[in-house]
Amino acid sequence: MSVAQLAAQVIERANRDVPADAALRSALKNARGLSPVDAEAVSHAVFQHYRWFGWLDAEAPIDARLDHAAELASRFERNPGSFSDDELREHALPAWTSLQVEAPPNWARSLQIQPRLWLRAHPNHGDQLPDQMEVRPGPFPGSFLYGGSEDLFVHPAFQAGHFEIQDLASQAVGLACAPLPTETWWDACAGEGGKTLHLSALMKGRGMIWASDRASWRLERLRRRTARAHCFNYRVAPWDGGEKPPTRTEFDGILVDAPCSGLGTWGRNPHARWTTTPQDVLELAEAQRRLLSHVRGSLKPGGRLVYAVCTLTRAETTEVAEWFTRTYAGEFEPVPVVNPFAPQAAPVTPLILWPSDTEGNGMFIASWRRKTAA
Numbered sequence: 001m002s003v004a005q006l007a008a009q010v011i012e013r014a015n016r017d018v019p020a021d022a023a024l025r026s027a028l029k030n031a032r033g034l035s036p037v038d039a040e041a042v043s044h045a046v047f048q049h050y051r052w053f054g055w056l057d058a059e060a061p062i063d064a065r066l067d068h069a070a071e072l073a074s075r076f077e078r079n080p081g082s083f084s085d086d087e088l089r090e091h092a093l094p095a096w097t098s099l100q101v102e103a104p105p106n107w108a109r110s111l112q113i114q115p116r117l118w119l120r121a122h123p124n125h126g127d128q129l130p131d132q133m134e135v136r137p138g139p140f141p142g143s144f145l146y147g148g149s150e151d152l153f154v155h156p157a158f159q160a161g162h163f164e165i166q167d168l169a170s171q172a173v174g175l176a177c178a179p180l181p182t183e184t185w186w187d188a189c190a191g192e193g194g195k196t197l198h199l200s201a202l203m204k205g206r207g208m209i210w211a212s213d214r215a216s217w218r219l220e221r222l223r224r225r226t227a228r229a230h231c232f233n234y235r236v237a238p239w240d241g242g243e244k245p246p247t248r249t250e251f252d253g254i255l256v257d258a259p260c261s262g263l264g265t266w267g268r269n270p271h272a273r274w275t276t277t278p279q280d281v282l283e284l285a286e287a288q289r290r291l292l293s294h295v296r297g298s299l300k301p302g303g304r305l306v307y308a309v310c311t312l313t314r315a316e317t318t319e320v321a322e323w324f325t326r327t328y329a330g331e332f333e334p335v336p337v338v339n340p341f342a343p344q345a346a347p348v349t350p351l352i353l354w355p356s357d358t359e360g361n362g363m364f365i366a367s368w369r370r371k372t373a374a
């Protein structure tokens, strides 16, 4: 099967329930004898199709759409100025986003660029990384920009637990938490452990992190990742997000890296632009409020709550943060967040990172301190 045929097969299968990246993974796994170069070409064609989907005739045959998307991408690369900000805003994003996102004019433009791949070296391994692969240092300690084209998941340095693939915006969340080695943290939506691992590294492998999620399969992956990274200062505590916390422990800090609509990742994940709905945003905002409200009793007086979402909709960002501040004003006070991309600047409440700020994903981070006397 040719690259174009395989890409078309993935696009035919992808829908709201089967994200394009999942359809792609399964197609590549089942394609016999496909070279790594061709596998990369299929992936490129599929993502390019969704990145330029807003310009394409949805009724046209898929191979014609693939060609049209390639033409648009090539014109954008050669002459980005030939696309106006208005044209990009109109076609690169679904119309409903204008009601939810007060975006800088270059947001849509930043989504049409191939996203960068960022790595975070585990403590004591950063110095060797440039000798092992094509990287150059990023803006944070231990962060690197990857410039090669290898499959990093099978790279010996990855297998040996020397680095994680972690976007800079996600690294900013760990840095905003700034946990101390003496503290006990709860990573309440730990998923597969990206932030757990970063918190552990920032705590120098000391202190303790409770890692929860409602998806046990994600926690299973977290266990495998932590083992590979030689991370031991954590314990897994499944939690369904309900009122009853997984432990009576009182925490110095709680991170709620909540499920969200993911608009901040639309550069990396263009298929989601066309499957996410305004109804999803409202339902997720409800879930985010519930999660924040349910974790808050587990903080020590003086402890810090950090809320992060990789989305940029008003309903899931400022509105959730303002609701929490208003509803729990007697118990919590907002704490300004240091912007790790501008550490000299005054901390802000909240911190909104656009993809154009991070050269990666977008992220929203808000933080509160539990008052010491009610």
Ligand SMILES: C[S@@+](CC[C@H](N)C(=O)[O-])C[C@H]1O[C@@H](n2cnc3c(N)ncnc32)[C@H](O)[C@@H]1O
Pocket (backbone or CB within 6 Å): 170, 188, 189, 190, 191, 192, 193, 194, 195, 196, 212, 213, 214, 215, 218, 239, 240, 241, 242, 257, 258, 259, 260
């Ligand atoms: C943004 S992801 C977390 C990513 C993770 N922190 C990382 O850095 O790799 C959100 C996570 O919240 C989990 N989740 C969704 N609803 C939840 C709930 N009601 N209670 C607990 N976790 C929930 C999802 O399973 C998902 O793993």
